[in-house]
Amino acid sequence: MIQPVDNRAAFRPAQGEIPTSPGVYRFSDKHGRVLYIGKAKNLRARLSNYFQPMHSLMPRTRTMLSLAAKVDWTVVATDTESLVLEHTWITEFKPPFNVQFKDDKSYPYLAVTLREEAPRLIITRNEKIRGARYFGPYPKVWALRETTQLLQRAFPIRTCNDADYKRAMQSGRPCLAGQIGRCHGPCSRLITIEAHRERVGELVSFLAGGDTRHLRELQRAMRDAAAEQRYEDAARLRDQAQAVEHVMEKNAVVLGTGSKLDVNLDVFGLRADELAAAAHQFIIRGGRIRGERSWIVDVELDDSPAKLLEQVIQSAYDGEREPPPEILVPLLPENTPELEEALSAQRPRRGRVRVRIPERGDKAQLMERAVLNAGEHLIRHKLKRAADLTARTDALAELQQALGMDEPPLRIECIDVSHLQGTGVVASLVVFEDGLPAKGAYRKYRIEQTRDDTDSIHQVVARRAAQLNAAREAGEQPSGIYRDRPQLVIVDGGEPQVKAAARALAEAGITDVALCGIAKRLEEIWLPGDPFPVILPRTSEALFLVQRVRDEAHRFAITFQRQRRSTSIASRLSEIPGLGPKRVQGLLKHFGSVARLRAASHDELASAPGLGPKLAEQILGHLASSAPADGTAPDEPEASAAAKLEASIDEAPEGASQGAPDEGNTA
Numbered sequence: 001m002i003q004p005v006d007n008r009a010a011f012r013p014a015q016g017e018i019p020t021s022p023g024v025y026r027f028s029d030k031h032g033r034v035l036y037i038g039k040a041k042n043l044r045a046r047l048s049n050y051f052q053p054m055h056s057l058m059p060r061t062r063t064m065l066s067l068a069a070k071v072d073w074t075v076v077a078t079d080t081e082s083l084v085l086e087h088t089w090i091t092e093f094k095p096p097f098n099v100q101f102k103d104d105k106s107y108p109y110l111a112v113t114l115r116e117e118a119p120r121l122i123i124t125r126n127e128k129i130r131g132a133r134y135f136g137p138y139p140k141v142w143a144l145r146e147t148t149q150l151l152q153r154a155f156p157i158r159t160c161n162d163a164d165y166k167r168a169m170q171s172g173r174p175c176l177a178g179q180i181g182r183c184h185g186p187c188s189r190l191i192t193i194e195a196h197r198e199r200v201g202e203l204v205s206f207l208a209g210g211d212t213r214h215l216r217e218l219q220r221a222m223r224d225a226a227a228e229q230r231y232e233d234a235a236r237l238r239d240q241a242q243a244v245e246h247v248m249e250k251n252a253v254v255l256g257t258g259s260k261l262d263v264n265l266d267v268f269g270l271r272a273d274e275l276a277a278a279a280h281q282f283i284i285r286g287g288r289i290r291g292e293r294s295w296i297v298d299v300e301l302d303d304s305p306a307k308l309l310e311q312v313i314q315s316a317y318d319g320e321r322e323p324p325p326e327i328l329v330p331l332l333p334e335n336t337p338e339l340e341e342a343l344s345a346q347r348p349r350r351g352r353v354r355v356r357i358p359e360r361g362d363k364a365q366l367m368e369r370a371v372l373n374a375g376e377h378l379i380r381h382k383l384k385r386a387a388d389l390t391a392r393t394d395a396l397a398e399l400q401q402a403l404g405m406d407e408p409p410l411r412i413e414c415i416d417v418s419h420l421q422g423t424g425v426v427a428s429l430v431v432f433e434d435g436l437p438a439k440g441a442y443r444k445y446r447i448e449q450t451r452d453d454t455d456s457i458h459q460v461v462a463r464r465a466a467q468l469n470a471a472r473e474a475g476e477q478p479s480g481i482y483r484d485r486p487q488l489v490i491v492d493g494g495e496p497q498v499k500a501a502a503r504a505l506a507e508a509g510i511t512d513v514a515l516c517g518i519a520k521r522l523e524e525i526w527l528p529g530d531p532f533p534v535i536l537p538r539t540s541e542a543l544f545l546v547q548r549v550r551d552e553a554h555r556f557a558i559t560f561q562r563q564r565r566s567t568s569i570a571s572r573l574s575e576i577p578g579l580g581p582k583r584v585q586g587l588l589k590h591f592g593s594v595a596r597l598r599a600a601s602h603d604e605l606a607s608a609p610g611l612g613p614k615l616a617e618q619i620l621g622h623l624a625s626s627a628p629a630d631g632t633a634p635d636e637p638e639a640s641a642a643a644k645l646e647a648s649i650d651e652a653p654e655g656a657s658q659g660a661p662d663e664g665n666t667a
Contacts, residue, residue: 006054006065007068008050008051010069011068011070012051013047018043018048019043019075020044021042021043021075022039022042022075022076022078022079022082023039023040023075023082024038024039024040024074024076024086025039025040025046025047025072025074026038026071026072026095027050027064027068027070027071028068028072029067029068029069030070034089035064035067035095035096035097036064036068036097036098037086037093037095039082039083039085039086040082043073043075047071050071063097079335080338083339083342084345087311108123109125109134110122110123110135110148110207111123111129111132111134112132112200112203112207113131113132114204115131116131116162117186118157118185118186118187119200120158120185121151121152121157121203133204135207135285135290135291151203151207153239154218154241155199155200155203156184156199157184157185157199157203158183158185158186159177159183160175160177160178164187165185165187172189174189178190218237218241219237219241221237222237222241225237264284264326265284265328265363266281266282266284266323266324266327266328267327267328267363267366267367268280268281268312268313268370269281269282269369269370269371269374270308270309270330270331271374272305272378273378276297276378276382277308278296278374278375279309280292280293280294280371280373280377281312281316282366282369284366285324292373295312296378296381297311297312304334306334307334309330309331309334313333313343313355314342317343317346322347325347325350325351325353325354327354328358328363328367329355329357330370330371331357339355340352340353343355382548392545393435394542395435395540396408396434396435396542396545398541398542399488402525402534403514403534405487408487409487409514410434411431411432411433411484411485411486411487412431412432412487412489412490413429413430413431413432413486413490414549414553415427415428415429415490415491415492416491416492416550416553416556416557417447417456417457417492418554418557418558425447426445426446426560426561427456427459427460428443428445428557429443429444429460430549430552430553437552444556444560447460453497454493454499454500457491457497457500458503459504461489461491461500461501465504465505465507465510468485468510469509487513488514488515488516489501489505489513489514489515490515490549491516492517492520492550492553492554494524494526494533497517498516498517498528502515502528515527516534518546525546583611587608587611590608602617605620
């Protein structure tokens with residue numbers, strides 16, 4: 001493993017040179033490119049952290065310092081000023097070691113061009129039209145086009161372009177769109193400039209707060225026209241009223257009725273894992289969802305959710321966007337008071353911005369939806385990345401180089417162990433071919449006796465190695481996907497687990513299969529016999545692939561472990577007189593999990609479908625007599641000879657049919 005070069009002595013400031021005031025600091029390389037920008041309440045205390053021994057620093061920080069050749073700082077008066085200055089410089093210099101938020105696309109807006117003599121309603125992605133009133137952003141442009149057509153019917157205003165409008169006003173003849181009834185501006189000669197601006201004002205009022213006065217006026221005028229037998233006018237007014245109603249239906253009320261319709265706020269949801277995070281924003285105006293946005297960001301080791309949320313909020317109100325008076329978040333961001341002060345400065349003479357966590361009610365439910373949307377966005381991002389053929393090819397090539405393999409690991413097998421407080425130990429083996437899961441090759445292992453996780457890993461690798469050797473000695477051709485030989489085996493764990501797996505492969509005489517382990521906390525890759533881990537870049541496709549393989553093995557092991565617990569308690573419940581298989585299944589389905597069933601009271605059991613007080617009392621007594629003293633799941637009862645023989649056979653692969661050729665592989 002190549003260690004970063006430590007050249008910090010060349011630019012380390014002298015003792016006492018760094019002030020203790022709040023400020024913003026920046027590291028630059030020898031070419032003057034800014035590498036990293038940060039803020040601090042005490043510059044001296046913060047910068048001293050960068051001059052600790054290299055081995056105590058985060059991998060990303062070590063890499064940044066190995067490239068740095070200069071450190072500068074700027075002193076400011078308050079913590080709020082440092083917050084604003086840091087964000088301004090990050091936006092300007094885009095340093096590679098700072099978090100870079102990637103908005104997955106530019107969102108469309110509805111804009112009313114109030115600066116023009118005859119304003120128009122347009123769909124635009126340009127957020128800097130002078131004098132325009134913006135509404136949105138909106139997630140889908142096709143839905144926005146449909147909404148615009150409805151608004152044009154409800155509020156007939158100008159639709160022609162500026163050149164046609166100018167020509168029509170100079171010539172005194174209606175514009176081309178006006179001649180065919182598609183434009184209702186002053187250029188159509190059907191309305192004055194003053195009356196047109198009044199109609200535009202009604203449109204803006206409607207978009208800003210869902211004003212229903214215009215709808216009531218249209219309905220009253222429609223009834224009057226019908227009473228006077230002006231049926232063509234009544235039909236036109238009816239169509240306009242229906243268009244207004246349709247637009248109101250599309251802008252769903254999310255904060256109730258009454259005084260809540262005056263509520264203006266933004267809601268931010270955040271969902272993160274070890275490598276990436278997604279943020280989702282709901283824009284609420286007048287109690288209705290007026291737009292939404294999403295971001296994706298690559299997470300670094302020292303990026304806490306609170307820090308990420310602070311940067312999300314800052315990026316959301318960069319440029320022309322003005323923050324609302326209230327911002328809802330799932331957790332308080334870093335430096336919340338300073339952030340509120342900085343956001344309030346963007347609302348001169350309009351009150352202070354408040355950032356808070358909703359506790360209950362409509363706002364709490366809306367926060368849950370924002371977090372849910374952030375999670376869905378993160379899943380879509382990962383699936384899109386995993387399905388990219390180029391990214392998978394790059395990942396395999398990068399993994400080959402990082403692990404020193406002779407060929408790319410086209411077939412990867414990963415092993416994970418799962419248990420419940422030391423009981424019910426099982427293991428999973430998942431297979432990825434060409435960077436994609438091959439679920440037909442997944443295997444499940446029962447581990448009857450084990451000392452610890454390293455012993456469990458040794459047993460599973462030894463059983464898998466025996467299968468590989470048996471297939472080779474028999475001279476069998478690969479008859480199924482499970483018979484193929486892997487190029488790489490990954491175990492979930494660090495140096496001890498890798499040593500146990502390497503010992504099992506060595507005992508089996510297998511030398512042509514590469515081995516590594518991944519430690520979850522720092523996402524380090526451990527190799528056999530190497531005292532130092534391999535640190536892959538946090539944004540690398542190879543690390544993303546290894547993490548995805550590990551997570552799939554963990555998911556599969558957890559699923560199998562839960563299935564065994566459910567099967568175990570079902571077998572014990574079936575021993576109770578009066579509880580047949582259907583009642584047992586209905587009981588487990590009613591409570592949803594084994595833990596909830598064990599925690600259920602007598603009344604809760606008695607109220608379950610098909611049970612009564614007497615049967616509930618028998619169930620409680622049976623579960624109490626079979627539960628261990630420590631409250632953990634009890635061991636399964638002594639198995640018969642046939643059951644012991646079955647337990648020594650690996651479970652069938654996920655997705656494989658019963659009686660498949662691989663199903664009888666012995667441990």
